[in-house]
Amino acid sequence: MNDALAPAALAPAALAALIDHTLLRPDATAVEVRQLCEEAAAFGFHAVCVNPLWVAEARRALAAAPVAVCSVVAFPFGATPAANKAAEAARAVADGAAEIDMVIAIGALKAGDHDAVRADIAAVRRAVPAALLKVIIEAALLTEAEKIAACTLAVAAGADFVKTSTGYGGGGATIADVALMRGIVGPRIGVKASGGIRTAAAANAMIAAGANRLGVSASLTLIGVASVAAGIH
Amino acid sequence: MNDALAPAALAPAALAALIDHTLLRPDATAVEVRQLCEEAAAFGFHAVCVNPLWVAEARRALAAAPVAVCSVVAFPFGATPAANKAAEAARAVADGAAEIDMVIAIGALKAGDHDAVRADIAAVRRAVPAALLKVIIEAALLTEAEKIAACTLAVAAGADFVKTSTGYGGGGATIADVALMRGIVGPRIGVKASGGIRTAAAANAMIAAGANRLGVSASLTLIGVASVAAGIH
Numbered sequence: 001m002n003d004a005l006a007p008a009a010l011a012p013a014a015l016a017a018l019i020d021h022t023l024l025r026p027d028a029t030a031v032e033v034r035q036l037c038e039e040a041a042a043f044g045f046h047a048v049c050v051n052p053l054w055v056a057e058a059r060r061a062l063a064a065a066p067v068a069v070c071s072v073v074a075f076p077f078g079a080t081p082a083a084n085k086a087a088e089a090a091r092a093v094a095d096g097a098a099e100i101d102m103v104i105a106i107g108a109l110k111a112g113d114h115d116a117v118r119a120d121i122a123a124v125r126r127a128v129p130a131a132l133l134k135v136i137i138e139a140a141l142l143t144e145a146e147k148i149a150a151c152t153l154a155v156a157a158g159a160d161f162v163k164t165s166t167g168y169g170g171g172g173a174t175i176a177d178v179a180l181m182r183g184i185v186g187p188r189i190g191v192k193a194s195g196g197i198r199t200a201a202a203a204n205a206m207i208a209a210g211a212n213r214l215g216v217s218a219s220l221t222l223i224g225v226a227s228v229a230a231g232i233h
Numbered sequence: 234m235n236d237a238l239a240p241a242a243l244a245p246a247a248l249a250a251l252i253d254h255t256l257l258r259p260d261a262t263a264v265e266v267r268q269l270c271e272e273a274a275a276f277g278f279h280a281v282c283v284n285p286l287w288v289a290e291a292r293r294a295l296a297a298a299p300v301a302v303c304s305v306v307a308f309p310f311g312a313t314p315a316a317n318k319a320a321e322a323a324r325a326v327a328d329g330a331a332e333i334d335m336v337i338a339i340g341a342l343k344a345g346d347h348d349a350v351r352a353d354i355a356a357v358r359r360a361v362p363a364a365l366l367k368v369i370i371e372a373a374l375l376t377e378a379e380k381i382a383a384c385t386l387a388v389a390a391g392a393d394f395v396k397t398s399t400g401y402g403g404g405g406a407t408i409a410d411v412a413l414m415r416g417i418v419g420p421r422i423g424v425k426a427s428g429g430i431r432t433a434a435a436a437n438a439m440i441a442a443g444a445n446r447l448g449v450s451a452s453l454t455l456i457g458v459a460s461v462a463a464g465i466h
Binding site for chain 1: 263265287308313314320321336344371
């Protein structure tokens with residue numbers, strides 16, 4: 001391998017600051033959520049990312065730690081009316097979430113109903129005006145044209161970030177998708193790469209491609225505290 | 234094989250009347266939902282089962298056909314607060330759903346928080362008192378003791394049916410789970426087997442084990458109209 005072509009590798013602490021430390025398994029328990037929060041505070045992850053059921057628990061567990069709580073919304077299918085997404089997001093923010101990762105209306109996008117996709121995102125945007133809003137496009141299910149449309153509509157509807165994947169939609173983040181998404185949204189909107197990122201090398205490659213946030217479940221291993229990870233997970 | 238031990242095979246029309254004709258892929262479109270409804274009306278399926286986003290579309294497409302619309306709720310993770318589940322269910326019923334398939338709070342069950350599991354189901358029950366309420370226990374993620382607890386709590390909270398699986402939780406219906414669930418809930422509560430049922434033989438085996446409803450995506454093939462299915466799907 002030609003080192004001149006390798007992306008610069010961030011130090012573990014710098015990587016940690018870009019990571020949403022993620023636990024979205026449907027059978028996760030309160031104990032596991034509290035463990036996630038302890039890890040995030042101990043290792044300096046940007047946020048914890050949890051299901052809406054666990055937002056209040058996570059916010060309590062983090063107390064005054066400088067770690068955001070991120071809640072997913074309409075996860076992982078995105079196939080519920082906009083009003084439900086807006087209400088779920090509003091409740092998550094009331095419970096302590098500062099960031100919302102919502103799933104788009106994938107079927108509406110596939111049918112070319114761009115007005116519906118945009119209105120769906122805009123409804124969540126209006127419901128949580130002060131939250132950081134990330135829009136999951138579920139890239140593995142989309143054509144290139146659909147990926148471009150999804151990112152364009154997300155920006156138009158007021159999203160702060162576009163995000164590649166739920167991790168439950170048949171495929172995770174790819175370098176090509178991250179680069180495409182960064183190219184569409186430009187430098188002022190965030191790009192979160194998520195799904196299948198399990199090594200520092202993969203994380204650095206995503207960042208080199210344009211990601212400025214990473215959704216990671218194997219975060220401890222990724223930043224090199226494998227021994228702790230082995231004991232906890 | 235000893236025919237005396239084989240379950241009785243229902244005729245296709247009798248099987249169809251026990252089937253919730255199901256389309257829950259997150260990228261399903263309105264066109265596909267309308268097709269699902271046409272198939273259900275043409276072949277006499279009991280219901281169509283769709284994501285909440287498509288309930289109104291399905292109800293319109295079915296017009297006066299004697300086919301129920303079933304909406305999933307908190308699907309497929311079940312990891313959102315009870316108030317969100319109740320609101321999503323109420324909206325689905327307002328949109329035309331007569332049946333609600335909700336996912337339990339799996340993590341709460343795993344933590345032994347039975348009060349939370351029961352309260353979660355009861356909140357949906359109160360929100361949609363006139364709907365047929367099916368409670369998805371996601372059996373593949375549960376121990377036997379947890380399956381028993383989940384069924385017991387569902388009945389206590391007013392469920393009309395217990396249901397094996399989302400189809401997205403790492404495993405579908407098994408004969409053993411259906412028999413266990415029927416044994417717990419007794420004869421007056423329904424048991425819906427769902428996830429991975431793709432043949433008439435599998436369907437009949439589930440019925441012999443105690444199921445009185447089947448959630449099926451490959452419904453046309455299952456009732457022997459494979460040529461139509463091949464053209465449509």
